[in-house]
Amino acid sequence: MxxxxxxxxxxxxxxxxxxxxxxxxxxxxxxxxxANRTAYWISEPARGDVVAIRMAGPHAFYVKRIxxxxxxxxxxxxxxxxxxxxxxxxxxxxxxxxxxxxPVTLAPGExxxxxxxxxxxxxxxxxxxxxxxxxxGKLLF
Amino acid sequence: MRTPLLVVMLAMxxxxxxxxxxxIRKRIETIAETLSVPANEGELGRVARxxxxxxxxxxxxxxxxxxxxxPGAQIPAEIVGRDAMLGLxxxxxxxxxGVEVEFVDVQVTxxxxxxTAQVYGTxxxxxxxxxxxxxxxxxxxxxxxxxxxxxxxTSVRPEETLSR
Numbered sequence: 454m455x456x457x458x459x460x461x462x463x464x465x466x467x468x469x470x471x472x473x474x475x476x477x478x479x480x481x482x483x484x485x486x487x488a489n490r491t492a493y494w495i496s497e498p499a500r501g502d503v504v505a506i507r508m509a510g511p512h513a514f515y516v517k518r519i520x521x522x523x524x525x526x527x528x529x530x531x532x533x534x535x536x537x538x539x540x541x542x543x544x545x546x547x548x549x550x551x552x553x554x555x556p557v558t559l560a561p562g563e564x565x566x567x568x569x570x571x572x573x574x575x576x577x578x579x580x581x582x583x584x585x586x587x588x589x590g591k592l593l594f
Numbered sequence: 595m596r597t598p599l600l601v602v603m604l605a606m607x608x609x610x611x612x613x614x615x616x617x618i619r620k621r622i623e624t625i626a627e628t629l630s631v632p633a634n635e636g637e638l639g640r641v642a643r644x645x646x647x648x649x650x651x652x653x654x655x656x657x658x659x660x661x662x663x664x665p666g667a668q669i670p671a672e673i674v675g676r677d678a679m680l681g682l683x684x685x686x687x688x689x690x691x692g693v694e695v696e697f698v699d700v701q702v703t704x705x706x707x708x709x710t711a712q713v714y715g716t717x718x719x720x721x722x723x724x725x726x727x728x729x730x731x732x733x734x735x736x737x738x739x740x741x742x743x744x745x746x747x748t749s750v751r752p753e754e755t756l757s758r
Contacts (some may be wrong), residue, residue: 472729483726508755509716510699513731515755554758566756581756 465491467589469505470549471516473579479503479545480516480592488514497500499590500562503592506566506583514589521557521565523585525551529554532571548572556584565590608694615702615743618711618738621745624649626695633692644684644725652739652748658733660752694720711738711745 471480480486488505494561498504498519504560506515521527526537532549534541552575559582561566567580628646632639657673673679700715713736722728737749 483696506755508699508731508733509701509714509753511716512698513716517756557758579756581758583755583756587755 465489466593467505467511467514469514469516469592474573475570476503476516476518477568477570478547479518479569486516487593488590489554489593490590493588497589498585498588501575504566505589505592506587507589511589515566516592517566517580517583519564519566521559521582523559523561523563525565526556526558527554527565528556529575543569545569546571550574554580561574612739614624614704614708614711618702618704618713619700622697622700622713622715625747626697629693629695631688631693634690635688635692644680645681646726647680648676650747651679652741652746653678655747655749657750658701658752689721691721691723696720707738710748712736713738 469486469488471484501523502519511530514585520534528535529552531551546569549571562585563582566583653676655676657679659669661669661671696718697715702711702713704711716731717734718731720727720729733753733755735751735753736747738745739748
């Protein structure tokens with residue numbers, strides 16, 4: 454039983470407590486969740502996935518949604534995200550400030566991530582390009 | 595019998611972060627405690643805490659803040675010198691509930707001479723309440739140098755987890 458617990462919580466599911474408002478309304482501040490490491494064992498991250506992104510090690514993560522895939526050109530104009538010049542429909546975003554972000558072309562192995570809460574100033578929101586190797590797993594629920 | 599026991603004890607001391615690396619890790623813990631602000635800190639406590647920080651930084655420390663550096667910005671892009679750094683800390687008004695600072699996932703790389711080191715890790719600052727904590731985290735690379743027998747910070751540079 455201990456071995457199973459070590460296997461599950463050490464290798465497969467990473468427990469997370471979300472802190473902050475950047476993923477509202479999808480995830481509330483203080484919510485508990487798990488990063489499922491197995492999600493990307495046989496497939497790669499996909500647009501729309503909410504993922505845990507590691508910082509220096511396994512004790513601090515960002516939780517963000519993938520909106521851009523490797524090789525794509527991402528731009529934000531008046532709050533609307535465009536991918537290769539086509540507007541991205543985002544049903545999870547309910548509050549949208551008029552953000553502007555200059556076009557970014559993603560390198561191989563790079564994803565573009567952002568939170569669902571776009572009501573704040575863009576300067577106060579952590580978003581941007583992230584390397585595949587930093588993506589730990591997909592949020593379980 | 596004694597020799598194997600000694601070897602095991604030495605191995606354990608290194609595994610637990612012995613030597614200079616251990617000293618740096620202990621120093622980092624002390625720095626985190628000094629940077630943490632207790633709830634409702636009084637003026638005397640604030641002055642004592644800032645005075646203790648004087649021993650943490652080298653006189654010519656360079657701190658890159660990751661700020662814009664634009665004219666009128668609250669925090670400059672780079673702070674040069676211990677006095678400038680302490681002046682900024684002194685002007686900062688922490689939340690009344692206090693701030694707890696900790697460094698996690700710390701990796702220490704000593705140079706060949708053993709007198710300077712690079713420390714990479716995540717700095718976490720937790721404020722708010724127990725029921726509703728507010729956590730801010732940033733990846734940092736911190737340069738250390740051993741000056742007059744003490745490890746002091748010579749540089750601080752934020753690392754971009756997400757880059758725009």
